[in-house]
Amino acid sequence: MGSHQEGPWLDDAAGRLIRPYTVSGGRTKPTAALDLLSMVMATGSSPQPHMGPEHSLALGLCGGPTSVAEIAAHLRLPAVVTKVLLSDLVDCGAITARAPRFHANPTDRSLLEAVLDGLRQRL
Numbered sequence: 001m002g003s004h005q006e007g008p009w010l011d012d013a014a015g016r017l018i019r020p021y022t023v024s025g026g027r028t029k030p031t032a033a034l035d036l037l038s039m040v041m042a043t044g045s046s047p048q049p050h051m052g053p054e055h056s057l058a059l060g061l062c063g064g065p066t067s068v069a070e071i072a073a074h075l076r077l078p079a080v081v082t083k084v085l086l087s088d089l090v091d092c093g094a095i096t097a098r099a100p101r102f103h104a105n106p107t108d109r110s111l112l113e114a115v116l117d118g119l120r121q122r123l
Contacts, residue, residue: 023054023081030087036069036079037100040086047094058085062095073118 034040042062047055054075061071072082089095 023052023077023085027084028080030080030083032083032087032090032097034068034083034086034090034097036067036072038068038097039065039100040068040071040090040095040097041065042095043093045093047089048092051088051092055085055089058082059089059094062089067100070118073121 040062041064042059047059054077057075058071061074068079068082068086071086072079075082075085077085086095086097090097
């Protein structure tokens with residue numbers, strides 16, 4: 001009885017650990033220079049046909065300028081995996097990426113509120 005109950009727990013745990021790795025095809029280095037505050041936006045071009053469903057989900061979140069951190073939170077994927085997916089989309093021309101624009105004050109209240117809102121959504 002004890003080993004029967006452990007089976008699903010182990011499968012669930014393995015699924016959570018394996019999924020991000022398989023989403024990025026085992027890659028951990030994005031080809032585009034992206035950080036968590038990089039802003040990405042769809043160009044209107046279609047992604048490559050061989051890209052997976054996570055690429056399509058990420059692209060769907062890029063209708064307007066969106067940060068890499070926000071996309072990672074929505075996809076519920078680690079940032080490094082999200083960066084690899086977004087990098088693939090940059091490479092094929094489906095999205096553009098740019099460094100975030102800071103106002104004169106990098107601790108701008110609206111930026112801090114946006115970060116706080118993003119953190120609250122994750123909880």
